[in-house]
Amino acid sequence: MNDDALTKALAAATEAADNSQQLEVVKAVLIAQAISQAAAQPQHTCQHDHQQPKPFDAKKWWTIGGLVVVGGCVACALALAFALAATAVAIAATCATGCFLILRSLWRDYAKHR
Structure with a gap:
């Protein structure tokens, strides 16, 4: 009976090793699929222009402020x-x-x- 238990244990170990190898193969296939799908997808590109922000224009704001003051005086x-x-x-x-x-x-x- 000792021989029979040893044979069963050896068979279970062999099956576990095979399952481990199969899992590694499946894992490798899934990783390869993910890499190929990532490579197949086009990269996202922006459709609008990226412009530099305009520099601060003090003259424009002085003009707007002056017009607001004059408009306020006229309204008054x-x-x-x-x-x-x-x-x-x-x-x-x-x-x-x-x-x-x-x-x-x-x-x-x-x-x-x-």
Whole structure:
């Protein structure tokens, strides 16, 4: 029986060695496939132009800032003119209402004495 166990152990060891060799072959095939697929795929290339960033242009920003300041001043002047016009309209409406009331009072007095 000792001989039989030794034979079984030897057969198992041989089968394990064969399996190890088969696994190494499969591993080598998979690595070769991965390498060939990587070589077959085209490299990614950018479709847009790579331009260097433009240098800082202080004159452009001074011009933009100046235009914003002038635009703000013009807007402020227009807002002031609108406010003055609205005030003038309010004063004129008040005066017109006062004149209308005075004239109506005079007209009633005149109509009573007739």
